Amino acid sequence: MASSSGSQNKPPPPPVPPRPVMVPRPTMLQYEPHESLKISRCRFMVLVYLLFVVFLLLALIQWELVSYYKPLAHFFLANYWLSAVCMLISVPLLAVFLMVRKARYIPIFSWLLLCVIIELLVIGICTLAAYCSELNFLLYFTVTAILMVTCVLIGSFIPCDLTANVAVLFLVSIQLFLLSIFLLMTYTLIESGDAFFISFAVMIMLVIGMFIMYHAQLIRGGRYAELYTTDGLFAVIILFCHFCIILMLFCFGDWLKTKDVEDYDIDEGTDEPTKSCAASSAVIGDFLGQTTQDVRRLLSPLVDIIITSIILDHTQMTTTAKVAHK
Numbered sequence: 001m002a003s004s005s006g007s008q009n010k011p012p013p014p015p016v017p018p019r020p021v022m023v024p025r026p027t028m029l030q031y032e033p034h035e036s037l038k039i040s041r042c043r044f045m046v047l048v049y050l051l052f053v054v055f056l057l058l059a060l061i062q063w064e065l066v067s068y069y070k071p072l073a074h075f076f077l078a079n080y081w082l083s084a085v086c087m088l089i090s091v092p093l094l095a096v097f098l099m100v101r102k103a104r105y106i107p108i109f110s111w112l113l114l115c116v117i118i119e120l121l122v123i124g125i126c127t128l129a130a131y132c133s134e135l136n137f138l139l140y141f142t143v144t145a146i147l148m149v150t151c152v153l154i155g156s157f158i159p160c161d162l163t164a165n166v167a168v169l170f171l172v173s174i175q176l177f178l179l180s181i182f183l184l185m186t187y188t189l190i191e192s193g194d195a196f197f198i199s200f201a202v203m204i205m206l207v208i209g210m211f212i213m214y215h216a217q218l219i220r221g222g223r224y225a226e227l228y229t230t231d232g233l234f235a236v237i238i239l240f241c242h243f244c245i246i247l248m249l250f251c252f253g254d255w256l257k258t259k260d261v262e263d264y265d266i267d268e269g270t271d272e273p274t275k276s277c278a279a280s281s282a283v284i285g286d287f288l289g290q291t292t293q294d295v296r297r298l299l300s301p302l303v304d305i306i307i308t309s310i311i312l313d314h315t316q317m318t319t320t321a322k323v324a325h326k
Contacts, residue, residue, distance in 0.1 A: 087124035128251035155213025
């Protein structure tokens with residue numbers, strides 16, 4: 001009896017601590033309880049990609065017109081500085097459009113600034129379009145579009161969340177970018193170094209492809225970070241810049257082949273006095289043309305680096321906003 005009463009007087013065992021409740025982020029809850037947000041995100045995606053296609057088609061008409069209409073092509077070849085100036089002007093305007101958040105929310109000013117930046121980028125590529133035939137340029141445009149669509153689809157459906165691993169993505173892109181700069185410098189120093197330019201183009205395409213997939217996840221949403229549905233113009237201008245960079249790489253390759261053919265024609269089809277005059281003119285023209293092309297080669301990665309820094313800042317702002325909301 002004593003033992004039984006002693007066992008009854010023992011204190012009860014301590015309660016089992018409750019398991020921690022895993023509360024998902026607000027972005028993980030936006031589809032089921034708020035069906036209107038899902039509709040808004042789908043509408044946002046459709047409008048972004050539709051507007052992007054419209055701008056690409058308008059740009060293609062202008063580029064094909066330059067390639068097809070020979071007087072216009074000769075005008076851009078003779079005034080190549082015009083493309084360089086337009087590309088230089090577009091870079092600070094692009095930085096303003098991406099950095100200044102309020103500039104994207106002014107109804108008329110945001111659309112006007114977007115159209116001006118896109119038109120400056122189009123004129124900046126017109127000199128490269130003048131070097132290409134209309135069929136070759138259409139082929140380059142088509143291949144670039146296929147690469148863009150492939151990267152967008154891969155980024156939208158892969159399980160890996162690139163928005164949550166943006167630091168790793170940035171470090172890998174920096175390594176590839178530094179390697180591409182080394183290959184570009186080697187190409188400029190070696191006379192017959194086309195393989196170095198091809199390697200440079202592949203490195204830049206890898207960097208651009210990674211960021212296209214990253215931006216595709218931001219546009220689609222449902223990941224660690226996402227674009228606001230009010231930042232459609234922001235997404236359109238980034239996609240257009242990536243498209244222009246890849247397209248310029250293809251056009252540079254065609255420009256290299258055109259330059260080699262012109263040099264061969266000068267060597268084979270002229271006598272000695274004419275050959276010397278033509279060679280001197282070709283040296284001057286090649287120096288000016290090469291300087292302009294090198295500036296544009298360096299500008300295309302510069303545009304992507306600007307976009308990368310702004311996206312990092314935008315991701316930080318988006319994450320901060322979500323934490324504050326939570």
